[in-house]
Amino acid sequence: MLPLLLAASLAFTPADARFARETAGRLVGEHTPRDAGTPGGRRAANFILDAASAAGADVRLDRFSAKTPKGERRFANLSAEFRTDPAAPWVVVVSHYDTKPGTNCPGANDGASTTGLLVALARVLRDRKEPRGNVMLLWTDGEECMDAYLEDDGFWGSRRAARRLRESGAKVAAVICVDMLGDRDLSISIPRNGSPELADLALAAAAKAGAADKVARSGMLVKDDHVAFLDAGFKAIDLIDFEFGSAPGLNDYWHTEKDTMDKVSEASLLLAGRIVAGMLDSLLR
Numbered sequence: 001m002l003p004l005l006l007a008a009s010l011a012f013t014p015a016d017a018r019f020a021r022e023t024a025g026r027l028v029g030e031h032t033p034r035d036a037g038t039p040g041g042r043r044a045a046n047f048i049l050d051a052a053s054a055a056g057a058d059v060r061l062d063r064f065s066a067k068t069p070k071g072e073r074r075f076a077n078l079s080a081e082f083r084t085d086p087a088a089p090w091v092v093v094v095s096h097y098d099t100k101p102g103t104n105c106p107g108a109n110d111g112a113s114t115t116g117l118l119v120a121l122a123r124v125l126r127d128r129k130e131p132r133g134n135v136m137l138l139w140t141d142g143e144e145c146m147d148a149y150l151e152d153d154g155f156w157g158s159r160r161a162a163r164r165l166r167e168s169g170a171k172v173a174a175v176i177c178v179d180m181l182g183d184r185d186l187s188i189s190i191p192r193n194g195s196p197e198l199a200d201l202a203l204a205a206a207a208k209a210g211a212a213d214k215v216a217r218s219g220m221l222v223k224d225d226h227v228a229f230l231d232a233g234f235k236a237i238d239l240i241d242f243e244f245g246s247a248p249g250l251n252d253y254w255h256t257e258k259d260t261m262d263k264v265s266e267a268s269l270l271l272a273g274r275i276v277a278g279m280l281d282s283l284l285r
């Protein structure tokens with residue numbers, strides 16, 4: 001079993017949630033669309049670089065090219081490392097920032113909300129009073145497919161990042177993928193294609209955050225950025241709100257022009273941030 005520590009050192013506050021939403025709003029307002037492999041996507045990467053750097057992170061930009069159904073395209077991942085112990089394993093928190101190609105979707109919830117969440121986490125990690133363990137924040141490009149999720153379509157950024165981690169020989173305790181967690185009507189699913197021990201930690205963190213009714217295991221198999229890390233042999237989990245619409249089961253905001261900032265809630269980002277912070281407290285040594 002993964003270690004469960006009782007003493008918490010990370011606190012995700014309402015101010016952090018407000019900062020996360022403000023950052024998401026700026027990303028949407030200044031960089032819509034930000035489809036992978038386009039000038040808009042490259043400008044969005046530079047925005048994240050500046051925002052996370054201003055929040056106290058030492059951000060690295062990884063530009064790369066890959067084959068797509070539309071020909072070779074250029075992508076950009078960003079990462080920030082908070083390292084306190086060279087011998088400790090990494091805990092990686094992942095969000096994509098790109099928008100669904102060809103839809104003119106603002107991606108306020110689907111991409112921007114958790115992009116802002118990671119920028120806020122950078123500030124939290126910078127200011128923690130008792131640093132321990134190693135955390136990597138990772139913003140991936142090219143999560144969205146162009147036609148259909150196949151070998152050369154979608155998840156370019158996560159595949160690249162997982163491969164580089166594996167080839168580096170880095171010790172990784174866990175990968176936490178967060179997606180679509182700003183939804184005002186928050187309902188977080190934990191897909192069954194993930195590491196069960198991380199699901200246990202997520203449910204415990206949700207209970208501690210007073211959000212036990214907002215998180216549940218799901219029988220779904222979900223294709224998301226966490227899959228690349230599972231395939232690379234790492235423990236990984238996906239925290240995703242897959243009910244994003246005007247009524248249960250419709251999902252009519254997802255990948256449409258209706259995915260706007262009025263659908264994104266500080267309260268939801270606060271709960272999501274507290275769940276991730278709680279998981280980090282349990283995982284960091």
